[in-house]
Every structure is written in C-alpha cells, then in structure tokens.
Amino acid sequence: MKLRRSRLYVPGNTPKMIPPAGLYGADVISLDLEDAVGPDFKVDARMLVSEALKIVDFGPGVEVTVRINPLSTEWGRWDIRQIVCNKLDGIYIPKVESPEDVILVDELVTDLEEKKGLPIGRIKLFATMETAKGILNSYEIARCSKRLEGITIGGEDLTADLGGERSSDGIAIHTARQLIVLAARAAGIQAIDTVYADFRDMEGLRKETELVRKMGYDGKACIHPNQIEVIHEVFNPTPDEIVHAVKVTNAIEEARKRGSGVIALGKKMVDRPIALRAEKVLARAHAAELPIPTIEEIKAIEETTSSGTGKGGGDD
Amino acid sequence: MVNIDELEWVENAIGRKVPKSLHGQELHPYIGPFKHRPTKDHKYGPKLGYVADQTSELVSSLSMAIDKVGLKDNMTISFHHHFRNGDHVMNMVLEEIEKKGIKNLILAPSSTFPCQEETIIRCVKNGTIASIEGGSARGEIGRMVSSGNYLEHPMKIRSHGGRVRAIEAGDIKIDVAFIGAPSADELGNLNGVIGPSACGTINFSFVDARFADNVIAITDHLVEYPNFPMSISQELVDYIVVVDKIGDPNRIASGELKITSSPTRLKIAKDAVRIADLLGYVKDGMSFQAGAGGISLAFTDFLHDLMKEKKVVAKWAQGGTTKFLVDMLKDGTVRKLITGQAFDIAAIESMRDDPKDHVDLPIGAYANIHGKGCTVNKLDIVVLGASEVDTSFNVNTATLSSGLIAEPVGGHSDTAAGASLCIITVPLFRGRYPVIVEDCTTVVTPGETVDVIVTERGIAINPMRKDLLEKLEKVKVPRDLRICTIKELQEMAYNITGGKVEPNWGDKIVALIEYRDGTIIDTVRNVLPKYYDDAIFVDKEDLDVERREN
Structure with a gap:
C-alpha cells in the first residue's frame, strides 16, 4: 500500500527549495509548474524541474511527482515532454474536467516512455478536479486510466468556480469533497484533499485534516513543510486503533484455528467491515513505521493495568 | 603584527601548528x-x-x-x-x-x-x-583583526571559561x-x-x-x-x-524571541531532540543547556514537549536564558534554572521574581577548568552551533570558511568538554559553503569533546563514543533519522556545494585561539582580499543568532 498522507508542493522556479524538499518526511512531493509559477517563468521552471529530477536525491521512499500545466495551455505538452524520466514517479494534472484530459496525458506519457526506453506504465497519474464540471464528471475521470492512482480536489479554484466563499468550515466545497471520495472509492483509487492555505495556523489545519479523514480521504496536500507533521498525526492510526486492530486480527486467527465461523472479540462480534478496517489500520501503521505491539504485549499490559478491576482483557 | 616566518612552530595534539612563544612569552601547545x-x-x-572612614x-x-x-x-x-x-x-x-x-x-x-x-x-x-x-570578535571588528593591518599584537580569542582562567592566572x-x-x-x-x-x-x-x-x-x-x-x-x-x-x-533584551520558521532548522532541532532521546539522555533528573539561537530555541521547545509527554523532570538547566527555559521552570519541567546571560524580558523578570529557583552564578563557576568546580561538568546535554565541523569532529566557531574572524566563541569549548552529550546542530551547508568539512579552517573546540553532529541530511556519532554507538544498535532508529559517518556527511556536503574553498591566507598571525586551559589550540592568519566577498554568499539567516548573542 502506497501511503499518500502528505503531498508537499514545491515551487518549480525556486532553486533553493527543491533540493531539501525530500527532507521533511512528506510521502509525496509535487514540484509545481502550474499555480506557483508565473507565466514569465514557466519555461525556466520546467528546465529547473527536469534537471532537478535527474540530479537531486530526494531520499528513500518519497514519491516524486510534478504538477504540470493543463494541456489546454501552451505549456502543458512541453511540460510532459521534458519531465518524463526514470526518476519521475507521477504527474498531477490540474483542472481536469473530462476523462479525455487524463487519457491525453496517458497517451503522451506512454509515447514518451516508449521513445525513451522507460518501463511502460510506471509513471502514475493523478487528476485534480477544480471546476463544477470536473467534480460532476469525477467518477468517469477516476476510472479512465490504469495509471490513475488518485484524484484530488482543488479547493481555491473550485470555490471560485462555484461562486462560493472559502471559509474555515469549507462549506462551499463540502459536497464536492464527498463526491471526490465517492468517485475514488468506486474506482478503487485514492482521494487526496486540497491545501490548507494559512500555513501558520496549525489548529485550523488539524481541524480541516480531521474533517477530511473522517470523510474517507487518504491524504492532504500541503504548501509548507511545517504542515506535514500535523497531517501525518491526523492520518496515522492512533495507538488505540492499532491495539484494537491487532486484537481483531488475533480473534480472526483464533476462530480460524478453532474452525469456528463466528468471530468474537470480548462481547462484540467481529463482522466483515470490522475485519477490513483492522486490516487497513495495520497496513497503514506498517507503512508509516508506527509501533505495532504483539497480542502478547497487549495482553501483558492489559493484565497489569486492569488487575483488580475484574474486567479482564479482550474488550476495548 | 608577527610574521609567521619569525616564529618557531610546534604541532599540537590535534595536529595544528602553533607558535612556541610570542613576544618572549612562552606558549603552551594544546595537549x-x-x-x-x-x-x-x-x-x-x-x-x-x-576604606576606613569612607561613606560614599x-x-x-x-x-x-x-x-x-x-x-x-x-x-x-x-x-x-x-x-x-x-x-x-x-x-x-x-x-x-x-x-x-x-x-x-x-x-x-x-x-x-x-x-x-x-x-x-x-x-x-x-x-x-x-x-x-578577549572574548571574541565579529562584524567589522572581526574584519579589522583579520586584515592584520592595525593591531600591534595578535588578538587572543578565549572561551567564557577561558577568560576567567586567564584573569585568575594573571594572564x-x-x-x-x-x-x-x-x-x-x-x-x-x-x-x-x-x-x-x-x-x-x-x-x-x-x-x-x-x-x-x-x-x-x-x-x-x-x-x-x-x-x-x-x-x-x-x-x-x-x-x-x-x-x-x-x-x-x-x-x-529581546521583547519576544521567536522560534525559527525555517523547516530545515526545525528539522535539525527536532532530530537533535530525537537522537538525545534515543541515546537515553531524556530522562528524569537530567540537566541540559541550550541557548537562544534559532535552532537552540526550537530544541528547547521540542524538548519541553517531549519531557511533558514522557513525564520527566530536569533537575536543572542553564544557558543564555529565554522565555522558553523560563516556561519550563514555571510548569515544573525544570526544577532549577541557572543563567549566564538573560536574553529576553521573561528571563530578566524571572530572575528578579523567582530568586529561589532561578539564579545567576560567576562565569568561573560555570566554566573555568582551573577553578575548583564548574557547572558544565554536571551537564548531561548541551546543544551548540558551529560555523564548521570537520571529519575529526573538531569545531570552528570563530572564523568563516574564508578565514575571516566573524563569530564569537562563547562557552562552546567549555560546555562541549563538560557535558556528557555534546550535540552540534548545523545545516550541512550554508549558501555555497560546506559546513561539514575535511579540515576546519580554524579549530576552537577539539573533536574529542564533541559527540553528535545533527544536520538536516544525517546524523553522525563520534566513533570515540563507542557507548553511544552500542546504545543505538539496541534501539529502533526511525527510517527518517539517517545515521551516517561524519565522512559521509562531509562527502554529501562537498557533492552539493562543490567542496571547500581554502582561505586566501596572508603571512601574519592575527589571532591565537586559546583553549579553555590556556593552551594554544590554533592560530588565525590574516586574510588577503579576494575577488569575491564571502558575506554576500552566506545566507544571513543561517548564521546562528545564538553565536551573535554571546
């Protein structure tokens, strides 16, 4: 499972910010050729980013991606031509409104992979919907390409397109956020949320991240390295969740050994959603290198903490 | 000024050539x-x-x-x-x-x-x-000393403890x-x-x-x-x-000192706290010193959070005191506070209002090796900056890589020698200058007294500290805490910056770096003008505020 809790935007025309981008623990970095770069600097940024991809070591485990300009602009195609290389892991396509916007990029990338002798299909695609039209087409878009591993929502542009207002509760884009998750899940890919623009406001960031996590999102984009930690804290399973998941897995294992079809944890029955959720929690915990206690360790701790209460382990 | 050819030279314990005597006065090489x-x-x-009858x-x-x-x-x-x-x-x-x-x-x-x-x-x-x-020189005074054109005698650069020693000894x-x-x-x-x-x-x-x-x-x-x-x-x-x-x-005093917002420096500070914790130094009854530099403030803040989370209390802390240390005293994370310098208003007010738990002490009691006891020896952790660190862990805090005397040395060598865990927090490079180098331009603090180097791209442990390396083998080091050798750090720094540029030295001695015990650990020569001016290439943000304050 590829963790994409955090996705750090790095302005493509700022040489100073590119080499250290991989140092801050982001799961994904997106070298940005689009909104962070003014029209006069598009070509410079493209050259800088394509060179950086070749020479900068962003560190192990980081997914290195580029946000290109939309293909409807004069820069989009050139962006793709110049950045496709064996160090590029993915491309974020902005302002996607229809499946064709993605398919075209897919074809261009495939063509370049063939020409450059790169393995076909290794470069992943991610589509960002930031217009009403794009949001309403998101399911069609989400399943239009095998390369597509996630869809994202562009909060600022979408709010403007809707004629709404950006507010701390995010009410203007609330339904759109839900549609994106629905579309992503229906297509079996990831959903990644938009940025939280006030990078000094950690509490606001935490609140918004908690909201989208509850909605089902897999991750959130960020514009400042200092936002990464909060985002990871929110998306990481809590120690309690991990303990519960270990117990669930253990209960399933024990039932299997007994040959019993009924799985129980304490007084609660473990049904399929609970089992699936536990599996997901453990996969996330594993990918995020969080400590996962063994069932023996959990039992030992519960025995010492609950001794005398007569409650006993087993239930959470 | 003295020409290098007029002097008789001897190699000291870290392999630096130092004069045997100067103006007829015998000098002792660092041993x-x-x-x-x-x-x-x-x-x-x-x-x-x-004062028999004096009343005013x-x-x-x-x-x-x-x-x-x-x-x-x-x-x-x-x-x-x-x-x-x-x-x-x-x-x-x-x-x-x-x-x-x-x-x-x-x-x-x-x-x-x-x-x-x-x-x-x-x-x-x-x-x-x-x-x-005395003390140190920075800015225009540093430039004047480095030019070798004005002062009659080489400047003597001493640590805080070294200055006390020199005064008490009559030097x-x-x-x-x-x-x-x-x-x-x-x-x-x-x-x-x-x-x-x-x-x-x-x-x-x-x-x-x-x-x-x-x-x-x-x-x-x-x-x-x-x-x-x-x-x-x-x-x-x-x-x-x-x-x-x-x-x-x-x-x-600063009204309100702010923690750096630089993600690189925050990462260095956080990783310094994490490595100190992994090495077992963040524990009940600990003591530490961290100053008022950007990284040090962030270190103190992160350490504060971790100590509260782990529910451990420090017996005492010292340093250039700031609000961040005072906060720890107030909420009981630190039991006693010793101030060498008060950097902000919160520190000054705390000294005035809480003399029971917050005191100052003579600098000799802080750092003089030729006294009868000093607090640095009781320190568990000290966090320090540097302008260069070399592959023998020697640290330069006096000159830039260009050889220009630019930074005060403060209590660097005193605390490094005294504390049981001396952590140097530095970026791998500043501007186009590598900070981790093969050989320091000038040595102030000997590598033997330095234990851990924390940079944004990796952490190196002094191989002389076998106990620390063994300890690390026993704990699980998170993936993003990259432990490497000092040589690897130096190579990384050279790969990115293209390597160290040697100073354009002249042939006059402009300063002697006196170690805290009065021996000579290094010398500084005059710097001849070059076609570039290094100040332009060094990011001002990167020069530690702490070292400017000392």
Missing part, C-alpha cells in the same frame, strides 16, 4: 582537553584597598573617575557584554579616554557588539587601543574594570535585575571586579543604600559614576 594543569601555584592578586564612592563624572584610578598608557581595561547591542558604556568610556590622550591600551572585554564597532575601530586606528585580549591583568550596573548604591553594591537598563545578571563582571586593580561602576539608576541583591558588593568597587543612560533597553 588534550583535560591534561594541561595550571602553570602557577596561586591566583593573581589585585591591590589592596583602604560617588564621583561626579566619568572623566574624574578615570583620573582618580590613574589610568595611564599601556594599561588594560575591561567591560562586560550584558547590554549586548544596546551597550552605551564601552563607547562612553573609550571616548573619554580618547579625550585624555591615553594610548596603547589593552582592551579586554568579555565580548563586543556591532554598536561598539565604530568607536573601537577608531580607537585602534588612533592608537588608543593597541591590542584586544590578563586588568588595571581598570568598567562595569555597567543597571542599579548601584553609593558604595557600589551592584546588580542587574533592577533599573531601566536591567539585563538580568552582571555575572560576566564578577571576575573582573574581583581581580582588577580598580573598579569603576557606571550606572543610570542610583538607589538607596544598601542595594539588594548585592550581585557585586561594595568591597570590590572603587568609584561609582551616575550617567543618563548606560544602555538601550530595546537592544539589551
């Missing part, structure tokens, strides 16, 4: 951090006083005070640096001395600041000052100590906590007051006798002069 014993049996003694030591003007103590050519004068860049005292005194036409003085301050540059440089050029003994014989006192009474009981120019503590002057032949206190806040607390007491003070203003309060 190891804890090996050199005092060369004299007794401390230097100041002259005796006589007030004199009406600075000029008169200088006349009364009999300041003459070739004497040594000293100052403290507690007013930092808001100091008015040194300028005021030097101007008065200039008027009197006294020449060839030795200036022996605990440190100097940019607000004194203009006056000091003028006094050097017109012959009022012949040499500088610096202070004729007149001028002490800026935020409050004073008519017999010279002085402290730093009261008055419009309060700076918290005046402890850097304790040794000057005790060993100078004459002591003149300069205050802008005369209080009723007796002035409490008597940080420096009347038995040591000859005369008191009252002036309008001894300093600019806005520049003496």
Whole structure:
C-alpha cells in the first residue's frame, strides 16, 4: 500500500527549495509548474524541474511527482515532454474536467516512455478536479486510466468556480469533497484533499485534516513543510486503533484455528467491515513505521493495568 | 603584527601548528582537553584597598573617575557584554579616554557588539587601543583583526571559561574594570535585575571586579543604600559614576524571541531532540543547556514537549536564558534554572521574581577548568552551533570558511568538554559553503569533546563514543533519522556545494585561539582580499543568532 498522507508542493522556479524538499518526511512531493509559477517563468521552471529530477536525491521512499500545466495551455505538452524520466514517479494534472484530459496525458506519457526506453506504465497519474464540471464528471475521470492512482480536489479554484466563499468550515466545497471520495472509492483509487492555505495556523489545519479523514480521504496536500507533521498525526492510526486492530486480527486467527465461523472479540462480534478496517489500520501503521505491539504485549499490559478491576482483557 | 616566518612552530595534539612563544612569552601547545594543569601555584592578586572612614564612592563624572584610578598608557581595561547591542558604556568610556590622550591600551572585554564597532575601530586606528585580549570578535571588528593591518599584537580569542582562567592566572591583568550596573548604591553594591537598563545578571563582571586593580561602576539608576541583591558588593568597587543612560533597553533584551520558521532548522532541532532521546539522555533528573539561537530555541521547545509527554523532570538547566527555559521552570519541567546571560524580558523578570529557583552564578563557576568546580561538568546535554565541523569532529566557531574572524566563541569549548552529550546542530551547508568539512579552517573546540553532529541530511556519532554507538544498535532508529559517518556527511556536503574553498591566507598571525586551559589550540592568519566577498554568499539567516548573542 502506497501511503499518500502528505503531498508537499514545491515551487518549480525556486532553486533553493527543491533540493531539501525530500527532507521533511512528506510521502509525496509535487514540484509545481502550474499555480506557483508565473507565466514569465514557466519555461525556466520546467528546465529547473527536469534537471532537478535527474540530479537531486530526494531520499528513500518519497514519491516524486510534478504538477504540470493543463494541456489546454501552451505549456502543458512541453511540460510532459521534458519531465518524463526514470526518476519521475507521477504527474498531477490540474483542472481536469473530462476523462479525455487524463487519457491525453496517458497517451503522451506512454509515447514518451516508449521513445525513451522507460518501463511502460510506471509513471502514475493523478487528476485534480477544480471546476463544477470536473467534480460532476469525477467518477468517469477516476476510472479512465490504469495509471490513475488518485484524484484530488482543488479547493481555491473550485470555490471560485462555484461562486462560493472559502471559509474555515469549507462549506462551499463540502459536497464536492464527498463526491471526490465517492468517485475514488468506486474506482478503487485514492482521494487526496486540497491545501490548507494559512500555513501558520496549525489548529485550523488539524481541524480541516480531521474533517477530511473522517470523510474517507487518504491524504492532504500541503504548501509548507511545517504542515506535514500535523497531517501525518491526523492520518496515522492512533495507538488505540492499532491495539484494537491487532486484537481483531488475533480473534480472526483464533476462530480460524478453532474452525469456528463466528468471530468474537470480548462481547462484540467481529463482522466483515470490522475485519477490513483492522486490516487497513495495520497496513497503514506498517507503512508509516508506527509501533505495532504483539497480542502478547497487549495482553501483558492489559493484565497489569486492569488487575483488580475484574474486567479482564479482550474488550476495548 | 608577527610574521609567521619569525616564529618557531610546534604541532599540537590535534595536529595544528602553533607558535612556541610570542613576544618572549612562552606558549603552551594544546595537549588534550583535560591534561594541561595550571602553570602557577596561586591566583593573581589585585591591590589592596583602604576604606576606613569612607561613606560614599560617588564621583561626579566619568572623566574624574578615570583620573582618580590613574589610568595611564599601556594599561588594560575591561567591560562586560550584558547590554549586548544596546551597550552605551564601552563607547562612553573609550571616548573619554580618547579625550585624555591615553594610548596603547589593552582592551579586554568579555565580548563586543556591532554598536561598539565604530568607536573601537577608531580607537585602534588612533592608537588608543593597541591590542584586544578577549572574548571574541565579529562584524567589522572581526574584519579589522583579520586584515592584520592595525593591531600591534595578535588578538587572543578565549572561551567564557577561558577568560576567567586567564584573569585568575594573571594572564590578563586588568588595571581598570568598567562595569555597567543597571542599579548601584553609593558604595557600589551592584546588580542587574533592577533599573531601566536591567539585563538580568552582571555575572560576566564578577571576575573582573574581583581581580582588577580598580573598579569603576557606571550606572543610570542610583538607589538607596544598601542595594539588594548585592550581585557585586561594595568591597570590590572603587568609584561609582551616575550617567543618563548606560544602555538601550530595546537592544539589551529581546521583547519576544521567536522560534525559527525555517523547516530545515526545525528539522535539525527536532532530530537533535530525537537522537538525545534515543541515546537515553531524556530522562528524569537530567540537566541540559541550550541557548537562544534559532535552532537552540526550537530544541528547547521540542524538548519541553517531549519531557511533558514522557513525564520527566530536569533537575536543572542553564544557558543564555529565554522565555522558553523560563516556561519550563514555571510548569515544573525544570526544577532549577541557572543563567549566564538573560536574553529576553521573561528571563530578566524571572530572575528578579523567582530568586529561589532561578539564579545567576560567576562565569568561573560555570566554566573555568582551573577553578575548583564548574557547572558544565554536571551537564548531561548541551546543544551548540558551529560555523564548521570537520571529519575529526573538531569545531570552528570563530572564523568563516574564508578565514575571516566573524563569530564569537562563547562557552562552546567549555560546555562541549563538560557535558556528557555534546550535540552540534548545523545545516550541512550554508549558501555555497560546506559546513561539514575535511579540515576546519580554524579549530576552537577539539573533536574529542564533541559527540553528535545533527544536520538536516544525517546524523553522525563520534566513533570515540563507542557507548553511544552500542546504545543505538539496541534501539529502533526511525527510517527518517539517517545515521551516517561524519565522512559521509562531509562527502554529501562537498557533492552539493562543490567542496571547500581554502582561505586566501596572508603571512601574519592575527589571532591565537586559546583553549579553555590556556593552551594554544590554533592560530588565525590574516586574510588577503579576494575577488569575491564571502558575506554576500552566506545566507544571513543561517548564521546562528545564538553565536551573535554571546
């Protein structure tokens, strides 16, 4: 499972910010050729980013991606031509409104992979919907390409397109956020949320991240390295969740050994959603290198903490 | 200035060539951090006083005070640096001395600041000052020293503890100590906590007051006798002069020190806390020192969070004190606080309002290796900066890579030697200069006393600390905490920056780096002008604020 809790935007025309981008623990970095770069600097940024991809070591485990300009602009195609290389892991396509916007990029990338002798299909695609039209087409878009591993929502542009207002509760884009998750899940890919623009406001960031996590999102984009930690804290399973998941897995294992079809944890029955959720929690915990206690360790701790209460382990 | 060819050289314990003697005075090469014993049996003694019927030591003007103590050519004068860049005292005194036409003085301050540059440089050029003994030099004073054109003798760069040692041993014989006192009474009981120019503590002057032949206190806040607390007491003070203003309060202490927002520096600070924790140093009863630099403040803040999370309490902490340390004292994460310098208003107020748990102490008690006990030896963790670290873990905090004397050394070598875990927090490179280098341009702190180097791209442990390496093998190190060798860090730094540029040295000795025990650990030569100016290439943000404050 590829963790994409955090996705750090790095302005493509700022040489100073590119080499250290991989140092801050982001799961994904997106070298940005689009909104962070003014029209006069598009070509410079493209050259800088394509060179950086070749020479900068962003560190192990980081997914290195580029946000290109939309293909409807004069820069989009050139962006793709110049950045496709064996160090590029993915491309974020902005302002996607229809499946064709993605398919075209897919074809261009495939063509370049063939020409450059790169393995076909290794470069992943991610589509960002930031217009009403794009949001309403998101399911069609989400399943239009095998390369597509996630869809994202562009909060600022979408709010403007809707004629709404950006507010701390995010009410203007609330339904759109839900549609994106629905579309992503229906297509079996990831959903990644938009940025939280006030990078000094950690509490606001935490609140918004908690909201989208509850909605089902897999991750959130960020514009400042200092936002990464909060985002990871929110998306990481809590120690309690991990303990519960270990117990669930253990209960399933024990039932299997007994040959019993009924799985129980304490007084609660473990049904399929609970089992699936536990599996997901453990996969996330594993990918995020969080400590996962063994069932023996959990039992030992519960025995010492609950001794005398007569409650006993087993239930959470 | 002395030409290098005129001297006889010997190699010291870290392989640096140092002169055997200078101006007929024997010099001792550095032989190891804890090996050199005092060369004299007794401390230097100041002259005796006589106060049979005296009831006031007030004199009406600075000029008169200088006349009364009999300041003459070739004497040594000293100052403290507690007013930092808001100091008015040194300028005021030097101007008065200039008027009197006294020449060839030795200036022996605990440190100097940019607000004194203009006056000091003028006094050097017109012959009022012949040499500088002491503390450190930065900015324009550093440039002047590095040029090798003006001072008669090489400057002696000493650590805070080393300065005390030198005064007690009589290596610096202070004729007149001028002490800026935020409050004073008519017999010279002085402290730093009261008055419009309060700076918290005046402890850097304790040794000057005790060993100078004459002591003149300069205050802008005369209080009723007796002035409490008597940080420096009347038995040591000859005369008191009252002036309008001894300093600019806005520049003496920062209103509110802010933690760096640089993600790289925050990462370095956080990783320093994490490695200290992994190595088992964040535990109940610990002690630590971290200063007021950007990384150090963030270190203190992260450490505070971790200690609360782990529910551990430190017995004590010390340092350039700031709100961040005071907060730890207030919420009980730290039980006692020792202040060497008070950097912000919160620290000054805490010293005044909480004298039971928050005290200052003489700098000798903080760091003098030739005393009878110093707090640095009881430190578990110290976090320090550097301008360069080399592959032998030697640290440079005096010069830039260009050889220019630019940064104060503070208590760097003292705390590194004393603390059981000395962590150096530095970026891998600054501008186009690698910070981790093969050989330091100048060595201030020997590698033997340095344990861990934390950079944004990796952490190196001194291989001499086998215990730390063994400890790390036993714990699970998170993936993003990259442990590597110092050589790997240096290669990374060279790969990114293209390597170190050697200074354009001249052939004169402009400074001696004296280790805390009085031995010579390194020398600095004059720097010839080059086609580039390094100041342009160094990101100002990257120069640690802490080292500017010391």
